[in-house]
Amino acid sequence: MTNKEKIINYYHNLDRGQFMDNFKEQAHIDAPFPIGFGQTISQPSLVLKMTILLDVDENSRALEVGTGSGFQTALLAKASKYVYTVERIEKLHLSAKERLTQMSYTNISYKLGDGSLGWEEHAPYDRIMVTASAPKLPDALVAQLAANGKMVIPVGTDLMLITKNKNNQITKEAVANVRFVSLIKDH
Ligand code: SAH
Secondary structure, three states: HHHHHHHHHHHOOOOOOHOOOOOOOHOOOOOOOEEEEEEOOHHHHHHHHHHHHHEEEEEOOEEEEEEOOOOHHHHHHOOOOEEEEOOOOOHHHHHHHHHHHHHHOOOOEEEOOOOOOOOOHHHHHEEEEEOEEOOOOHHHHHHEEEEEEEEEEEOOOOOEEEEOOOOOOOOEEEEEEEEEEOOOOOO
């Protein structure tokens, strides 16, 4: 099985309704839904697309910024070795942690805080997934990306694929037009 096929399989085995407290009966609809605090659970086809683009595999140590419902976190956890996820809203951070722990995920660490600063302690990361739209590419995230690493991040309405080569040179590529909730800096 190719890596892409594995990600697609994991995706089809996830029950999105388990990540929603409201609108559960609409979980199959390919649209974002409110999860409180002005935030949304992302559109599932976009979660899949971004995960395939990020190209996580069983060796990846991945950083996720914007835990939200934990749906994207779960897909990353299935497809990667380990996931570090950061969320700035305490209630969402705690409920995602409780939900994913109850679902028996053991390869995820959770942090409450401003993910635009990354998570220095565990850097560098092979893969970085950002699920909120940044006004500009955060320097801290670029710095915490490993050599040969990849990052998927919405910057404004451009979904960007950022790659670092073995010499730490950066390439930026706009791959799609998207709408996400905003990445909010706490400083
Ligand atoms: N992947 C999530 C997306 C949630 S929406 C899901 O499908 O459920 C984006 C999330 O990013 C929100 O939960 C929001 O609170 C969070 N967020 C926004 N700015 C942030 C920041 N600076 N650091 C960490 N999380 C942030």
